[in-house]
Each structure stands twice: as structure tokens, then as C-alpha cells.
Amino acid sequence: MTQEFKLLPQAASEVASSVDHITLYLTVVSVFFTALISLLVIVFATRYRRRHADQRAEQIEGSLPLEIFWTVIPLAIALFSFAWGARVFFRMNSTPEGSLPISVTGKQWMWKVQHPEGRREINDLHVPVGVPVELTMISEDVIHSFYVPALRTKRDVLPGRYSKLAFVANKVGVYDIFCAEYCGTKHSKMIGKLHVLEDSQYQAWLSGAGSGPAPREDGAQLFAALRCDTCHSGQDNSRGPSLAGLFGADVPLADGQVVKADLDYLRESILKPAVKIVAGYQPLMPTYAGQVNEEQIGQLIAYMRTLGAPDPASTETTR
Ligand code: CUA
Numbered sequence: 001m002t003q004e005f006k007l008l009p010q011a012a013s014e015v016a017s018s019v020d021h022i023t024l025y026l027t028v029v030s031v032f033f034t035a036l037i038s039l040l041v042i043v044f045a046t047r048y049r050r051r052h053a054d055q056r057a058e059q060i061e062g063s064l065p066l067e068i069f070w071t072v073i074p075l076a077i078a079l080f081s082f083a084w085g086a087r088v089f090f091r092m093n094s095t096p097e098g099s100l101p102i103s104v105t106g107k108q109w110m111w112k113v114q115h116p117e118g119r120r121e122i123n124d125l126h127v128p129v130g131v132p133v134e135l136t137m138i139s140e141d142v143i144h145s146f147y148v149p150a151l152r153t154k155r156d157v158l159p160g161r162y163s164k165l166a167f168v169a170n171k172v173g174v175y176d177i178f179c180a181e182y183c184g185t186k187h188s189k190m191i192g193k194l195h196v197l198e199d200s201q202y203q204a205w206l207s208g209a210g211s212g213p214a215p216r217e218d219g220a221q222l223f224a225a226l227r228c229d230t231c232h233s234g235q236d237n238s239r240g241p242s243l244a245g246l247f248g249a250d251v252p253l254a255d256g257q258v259v260k261a262d263l264d265y266l267r268e269s270i271l272k273p274a275v276k277i278v279a280g281y282q283p284l285m286p287t288y289a290g291q292v293n294e295e296q297i298g299q300l301i302a303y304m305r306t307l308g309a310p311d312p313a314s315t316e317t318t319r
Pocket residue numbers: 106109143144145179180181182183184187188190
């Protein structure tokens with residue numbers, strides 16, 4: 001064996017060490033109680049065994065202090081484990097303000113990655129060290145699962161719904177990316193590398209070969225090519241509502257509900273426009289299912305996010 005045996009995979013984030021500490025703690029607690037209980041079973045079985053045929057067991061009464069003792073201690077251990085686990089879980093799932101947004105599309109059998117400024121890659125993910133990153137992930141086909149053992153983090157990548165994965169890599173290096181959900185013949189080949197770079201290297205990498213238009217620029221082109229602007233011009237009109245300032249806003253629907261214009265709402269409205277009709281409009285919009293793939297939907301949404309609320313000053317100048 002040339003490689004030394006390691007109990008745990010390498011760790012490249014703070015969350016990774018927290019997860020390791022919990023794992024170690026739970027292992028120690030489990031081993032301790034397993035050993036203690038096994039030992040007591042053997043000791044009691046030997047010590048209180050039946051010594052002759054006519055021996056009868058002595059009736060024993062309950063003991064309140066003993067009952068309290070073995071109820072309170074396990075309860076305290078369980079609550080402590082829960083509180084600690086919950087803390088790490090919430091930290092793992094929180095996305096700090098200003099995280100670097102990166103899109104990931106899972107597809108049989110590859111990971112396609114697009115960075116906000118346009119650089120694309122397949123089966124590789126380059127990120128700067130020490131910077132919070134938020135992956136927005138969706139699948140083109142079946143369920144995949146994005147797993148980076150060195151970050152101790154894993155999230156299912158689903159068809160038809162966005163899922164998010166946040167992390168901060170704190171150690172420069174190259175780490176494995178696996179697909180952790182059986183997704184067909186080449187599931188085991190659906191692997192990649194996470195490259196954690198120093199910030200200067202990352203900036204150099206960003207501007208290197210393979211950079212193309214940013215998703216929002218592709219989205220703007222697509223928006224024009226699909227003639228979305230016919231109905232969604234800058235203003236509300238009889239055919240469709242304005243998309244300016246839409247992202248993140250509350251949208252009143254024709255059936256009286258109010259929904260938040262988040263990623264899933266916008267995606268659904270592109271593919272199944274009739275499901276949620278905006279109050280005051282007719283269900284005129286055709287579906288774009290089959291005309292755009294998940295990456296293109298992501299680009300359209302990226303473009304919509306750039307459409308801020310109409311600025312009164314700019315209307316003044318154009319008048
Ligand atoms: Cu994708 Cu397994």
C-alpha cells in the first residue's frame with residue numbers, strides 16, 4: 001500500500017472540521033455506551049446467575065433516584081447532540097450576503113458550470129479560497145447529487161426544481177466532486193474536480209480561455225430571439241406585465257394568491273405559464289418547454305434579474 005490509511009477524507013472548509021468533530025463525538029459516545037452496556041450485561045449475567053435449581057429471584061421495588069439518574073443523563077446527552085448538530089446544520093445551510101453565485105446543471109453524465117461573468121466549464125469547478133460560494137443547481141434529466149467529500153457537503157440536484165448549496169472553501173487545492181445519486185449507466189463516471197484557488201489565481205483563471213458572454217447577456221439575446229419582448233416590453237401592457245423589478249417581488253395572482261417571484265416561479269412561468277396567471281391578465285402566453293434547456297432558462301432569469309424597477313430619472317431623459 002503506497003497511500004497512508006486515512007480515517008477521514010481531507011477537509012477543505014470550516015464546516016468540514018465541524019462535521020468531523022461531531023462525527024468523532026458521536027462515535028466516542030456510541031462506543032462508550034456500547035462498551036458500558038455490554039460489560040454490565042456480562043457482569044450482571046455472571047454475578048446474578050441462578051446458582052441452584054430451586055433458587056427464586058428476589059422481588060425488587062423501583063427506585064426513584066435511579067429512574068431520574070438514567071433518564072436525565074441520556075436526555076442531556078441527546079439534547080446536547082441535537083443542539084450542536086443543529087448549529088452546524090444551520091451554518092452549513094446559510095448563505096452569507098454577497099456570496100459568489102455559480103450555476104450548476106446536472107446532466108447524464110456531466111456537471112456543467114457557469115460563472116456569473118461568463119466563464120463556463122464541465123466537470124470542473126474553480127472557486128476562490130475563503131469566499132462564500134452559492135451554487136444554484138438543477139438537473140436536465142434525472143436526480144443527481146452534488147457531493148464534495150472534502151467540504152462534507154452534498155445536495156440533491158433535481159429535475160424541475162432549483163436546489164442551492166453554499167460553502168466556503170478554506171484550503172487551496174484540488175478536491176473530488178462526485179455524483180452521489182445513482183443516475184444511470186455512467187453514474188460512476190459523473191465525477192469532477194473542485195479547484196480552490198488563491199484570489200489572484202482565480203481572477204487570472206476567470207479571464208482565461210473559455211470565457212464567453214455572461215449568462216445575463218446570453219439571456220438578453222435569448223429574450224429578443226424568442227420575442228419575449230413582444231408582450232413583456234418595458235411597460236405593463238394589455239398582453240403581459242412588465243418584468244422590471246420583478247425578481248424577488250410579490251406577485252398578486254388572478255386567483256387571489258400572492259406568490260414571490262423567485263427562481264422556481266420564474267422557471268415555472270416560462271415552462272407552464274398557465275399555472276400562475278398574474279392578476280389582471282389573460283392566459284395568453286405560450287409555453288417555452290422544449291424550446292429552452294435548463295441552462296437557457298437560467299440565462300433568461302439572469303437577464304430578468306438585471307431589469308431593475310423603472311427609474312423615473314431615465315424616463316425623464318428619454319422623453
Ligand atoms: Cu448523476 Cu449519479
